[in-house]
Amino acid sequence: MTEKKDKTIHLVRGMKDILPADQPWWDFVRSRGRDLAKSYGYDRIDTPMLEQTNLFIRSVGKGTDIVEKEMFSFIDQGNENVTLRPEATAGIVRAYIEHGLVNQPKPVKLFWLGPLFRHDRPQAGRYRQFWQLDYEALGDDHPAVDAELIMIAYGLLKELGLSPTVQINSIGDEDDRERYKKALVEYFRPRRNQLSEEVKKRLQKNPLRVLDSKEEAVRILVQDAPQIVDYLSETANKHFVKVLEHLDELEIPYVLNPRLVRGLDYYNRTVFELWSQDDEGGQLAFGGGGRYDSLVEQLGGQPTPAAGFAIGFERLIMKMREANVPLPPAHTPNIFVAQLGEASRKKCLKLFEELRRAGVYAAHALSKDGIKQQMEAANRLKVKYTLIFGQKEMLDNTILLRDMDNGIQETIPFEKVVPEVKKRLERSALKENHSSTSPEV
RNA sequence: GUGGCUAUAGCACAGUGGUUAGUGCAUCGGUCUGUGGCACCGAUGACGAGGGUUCGAAUCCCUCUAGCCACCCCA
Numbered sequence: 333m334t335e336k337k338d339k340t341i342h343l344v345r346g347m348k349d350i351l352p353a354d355q356p357w358w359d360f361v362r363s364r365g366r367d368l369a370k371s372y373g374y375d376r377i378d379t380p381m382l383e384q385t386n387l388f389i390r391s392v393g394k395g396t397d398i399v400e401k402e403m404f405s406f407i408d409q410g411n412e413n414v415t416l417r418p419e420a421t422a423g424i425v426r427a428y429i430e431h432g433l434v435n436q437p438k439p440v441k442l443f444w445l446g447p448l449f450r451h452d453r454p455q456a457g458r459y460r461q462f463w464q465l466d467y468e469a470l471g472d473d474h475p476a477v478d479a480e481l482i483m484i485a486y487g488l489l490k491e492l493g494l495s496p497t498v499q500i501n502s503i504g505d506e507d508d509r510e511r512y513k514k515a516l517v518e519y520f521r522p523r524r525n526q527l528s529e530e531v532k533k534r535l536q537k538n539p540l541r542v543l544d545s546k547e548e549a550v551r552i553l554v555q556d557a558p559q560i561v562d563y564l565s566e567t568a569n570k571h572f573v574k575v576l577e578h579l580d581e582l583e584i585p586y587v588l589n590p591r592l593v594r595g596l597d598y599y600n601r602t603v604f605e606l607w608s609q610d611d612e613g614g615q616l617a618f619g620g621g622g623r624y625d626s627l628v629e630q631l632g633g634q635p636t637p638a639a640g641f642a643i644g645f646e647r648l649i650m651k652m653r654e655a656n657v658p659l660p661p662a663h664t665p666n667i668f669v670a671q672l673g674e675a676s677r678k679k680c681l682k683l684f685e686e687l688r689r690a691g692v693y694a695a696h697a698l699s700k701d702g703i704k705q706q707m708e709a710a711n712r713l714k715v716k717y718t719l720i721f722g723q724k725e726m727l728d729n730t731i732l733l734r735d736m737d738n739g740i741q742e743t744i745p746f747e748k749v750v751p752e753v754k755k756r757l758e759r760s761a762l763k764e765n766h767s768s769t770s771p772e773v
Numbered sequence: 774g775u776g777g778c779u780a781u782a783g784c785a786c787a788g789u790g791g792u793u794a795g796u797g798c799a800u801c802g803g804u805c806u807g808u809g810g811c812a813c814c815g816a817u818g819a820c821g822a823g824g825g826u827u828c829g830a831a832u833c834c835c836u837c838u839a840g841c842c843a844c845c846c847c848a
Contacts, residue, residue, distance in 0.1 A: 345839070397846055401774070453774070456841065462848060595847060619848060644848030672807065703808050711809035722807060
């Protein structure tokens with residue numbers, strides 16, 4: 333507890349600032365997500381960060397790690413047990429029920445985007461506050477819905493410059509899963525001594541999760557274990573086949589992964605994940621989703637089939653950076669207003685504002701005195717033109733327009749500066765569109 | 774939640790018991806109150822925190838904190 337350092341306030345563990353330099357990546361992902369939502373007819377919905385704790389216990393599932401040890405939960409001043417949302421679907425479904433969205437034409441397609449909270453151990457690409465975007469389609473049990481969601485998720489990642497693999501499986505309906513779980517437990521019973529305590533516990537609590545264990549011994553055993561696809565009812569099986577047929581038609585490559593299960597209890601039938609191929613062969617999930625046909629009813633709504641997926645921002649952006657994915661061109665100022673002397677400074681702030689109102693993206697450095705420093709600033713901003721307004725120009729009622737590429741300067745009447753600048757910028761923008769073949773950076 | 778590794782300016786690094794902790798980039802200023810990219814000069818700014826060993830600690834030891842890696846899990 334010393335004087336200086338310990339008073340420094342710092343980031344809470346697992347939290348992250350998204351600095352101006354990071355924003356282009358985030359903007360890119362967010363805007364692509366939003367654009368796609370629009371073009372597929374998914375309407376934006378926002379839900380609060382804080383929900384009743386029970387919402388997640390009832391949806392995500394009591395036995396899951398998320399609920400058991402990762403939720404930021406607390407009792408508020410009104411003695412209510414609340415939780416910072418650890419995932420998005422539960423809140424969306426709650427809103428769907430609470431506001432009667434059930435009365436809208438089906439499927440009700442929703443797009444969601446925001447921060448989530450899980451008290452996990454932080455690691456690269458894993459934070460305690462992290463962002464996801466979600467697409468959810470409620471009220472339609474047709475396999476085409478599943479396929480469309482996969483198409484969107486896959487397409488979004490492709491548009492962001494990545495090449496994901498689609499991992500897909502069906503975990504059937506509840507009866508199917510019950511029969512399968514029994515078979516699985518039976519398969520492992522004679523092999524119990526090869527299992528760690530951890531896996532044994534999981535086998536009891538949530539047998540499906542044994543399938544995606546990373547323990548070498550378990551992985552080997554799992555290879556010969558019964559597969560859930562063999563336990564699907566006829567309807568569930570048909571559903572799955574139709575989803576796959578759609579994907580074939582769409583020419584979306586996928587990997588049938590009989591060991592794919594998801595960490596939340598509410599899923600049934602189709603489950604899928606989108607993986608990046610890591611150099612070392614390790615897999616990293618960008619996101620995933622699936623059907624959750626009983627969740628709405630479970631949370632007190634009418635029986636409503638539904639499906640959705642979520643994609644996490646942090647890993648996505650991490651991989652995009654690694655892959656040097658080109659970002660859309662940044663919106664930067666294209667003209668700089670430089671002044672010399674007190675009187676000119678006053679005029680220049682006004683001029684800057686007039687340019688802005690006329691739709692010209694201008695910049696200035698009014699606090700600087702030297703012309704040199706202002707030119708430096710203009711250069712750094714990579715503006716096309718710099719306007720120079722000093723004593724001489726003020727007397728003549730003119731202004732200098734300097735082309736920053738070739739250094740050519742022209743004197744133009746002060747009153748005409750705004751339309752003149754506009755005209756020139758428009759002309760050079762046109763020229764660039766015609767000549768430039770690659771939209772760099 | 775478990776185990777391991779790491780922690781030096783905004784960033785990338787050097788310094789492994791001995792003056793005032795260096796370098797590059799970045800930032801600010803000067804050479805140069807009328808012109809940017811170059812050059813030169815200068816300035817700002819750091820040993821994660823606390824304790825211990827020692828004449829002396831960025832360096833060795835302990836504790837805490839944080840990050841990273843592998844688990845766990847997931848996004």
